[in-house]
Amino acid sequence: MTEKNVVLHTEDLKIGYKAKGGQETIVAEHIDVDLHSGELICLLGPNGSGKSTLIKTLAGVHSKLGGQITVFNESIDLLSRKEIAHRLSTVLTDRVTVGNLSVYNLVAFGRSPYTGWLGSLSKEDEEKVRWAIEATGLKEFVNRDINKLSDGELQKVMIARALAQDTSVILLDEPTAHLDLPNRVEIIRLLRKLAHETGKGILLSTHELDLALKAGDRIWLMNREKELFKGVPEDLVLNGTFEEVFKKDSFDFDIETGSFKIHRHKDKIVSVNGDPVPVFWTRRALEREGYRVVEGEGASLTITAQTTKESYRWQINDKLSIINARSVYELLSALRKENLS
Numbered sequence: 001m002t003e004k005n006v007v008l009h010t011e012d013l014k015i016g017y018k019a020k021g022g023q024e025t026i027v028a029e030h031i032d033v034d035l036h037s038g039e040l041i042c043l044l045g046p047n048g049s050g051k052s053t054l055i056k057t058l059a060g061v062h063s064k065l066g067g068q069i070t071v072f073n074e075s076i077d078l079l080s081r082k083e084i085a086h087r088l089s090t091v092l093t094d095r096v097t098v099g100n101l102s103v104y105n106l107v108a109f110g111r112s113p114y115t116g117w118l119g120s121l122s123k124e125d126e127e128k129v130r131w132a133i134e135a136t137g138l139k140e141f142v143n144r145d146i147n148k149l150s151d152g153e154l155q156k157v158m159i160a161r162a163l164a165q166d167t168s169v170i171l172l173d174e175p176t177a178h179l180d181l182p183n184r185v186e187i188i189r190l191l192r193k194l195a196h197e198t199g200k201g202i203l204l205s206t207h208e209l210d211l212a213l214k215a216g217d218r219i220w221l222m223n224r225e226k227e228l229f230k231g232v233p234e235d236l237v238l239n240g241t242f243e244e245v246f247k248k249d250s251f252d253f254d255i256e257t258g259s260f261k262i263h264r265h266k267d268k269i270v271s272v273n274g275d276p277v278p279v280f281w282t283r284r285a286l287e288r289e290g291y292r293v294v295e296g297e298g299a300s301l302t303i304t305a306q307t308t309k310e311s312y313r314w315q316i317n318d319k320l321s322i323i324n325a326r327s328v329y330e331l332l333s334a335l336r337k338e339n340l341s
């Protein structure tokens, strides 16, 4: 039995690959997850942890190795292609290889579960196609041949096609991989809005940890040990799961800022104080250099970062000398030259 607003549900799902001889390679198993109507879930995990395999399996385009997948309480095994397409749309990473197709026509393919492959579009179909094109910011490309688009533009067209399909469930594999920062933020914001305002259940995989932590209502987190953890982003950070999954020798996950930092040397400690904006960027530069940055006056090496009328100024104080710098470059050069720590 599943909860009322669950649109996609798995029970003891096993995903992976089967060789010709029947030998199984298990990518992940014992997956029990629910996707609810009205929520955006971000699927995270290191390279090769199984995000694409999971999305393809949930979409019914790749066979599961075991367990159950239900879409609106019906087993995916019992649904036809068309029935699946009425409930669920998918954006995968595979590049489309169709010749001479306009952006409009590719997005209009999103309506094919309703119109048939070559069916003509009703007024409602056309409205949905136009809406999807506008929502993804593709209006100026509407007549462009899809072979003449950049990777990022094509990615938006594929998202628009899924939006035009207007299903209750949308699964997207790395939908922002080719997009620049403003477009990434815009697409994630659009997907969040769609989930929250129209009650769709949306799952997207991404490597954008920061964006996922901020935008996902919940996170599914896969590791390389065939496990999947789920929870509200902040809980996964606070209980250490996030750090554990992405652990690398050279990086630390900073629980205070929610970002990864290059490993710090314990013996290089510096105090930074001054105005908040230059302090923030100075801190970043120093951490990249391997310093452990502390608040206030706790270290023998102190840096003061100030905002002046036109620019910024830094002062390095190591108790024996004072050095002034007019840029972060000068500051770092001085620290390296003096070998201060």
Ligand SMILES: Nc1ncnc2c1ncn2[C@@H]1O[C@H](COP(=O)(O)OP(=O)(O)OP(=O)(O)O)[C@@H](O)[C@H]1O
Residues within 6 Å of the ligand: 017, 025, 027, 045, 046, 047, 048, 049, 050, 051, 052, 053, 054
């Ligand atoms: N066709 C295949 N046959 C056998 N193994 C495969 C196949 N495709 C992928 N794999 C393996 O399955 C595992 C999961 O791959 P998958 O592409 O799902 O990971 P991912 O989390 O999406 O990775 P990435 O972040 O690099 O895109 C990997 O070990 C991969 O090598």
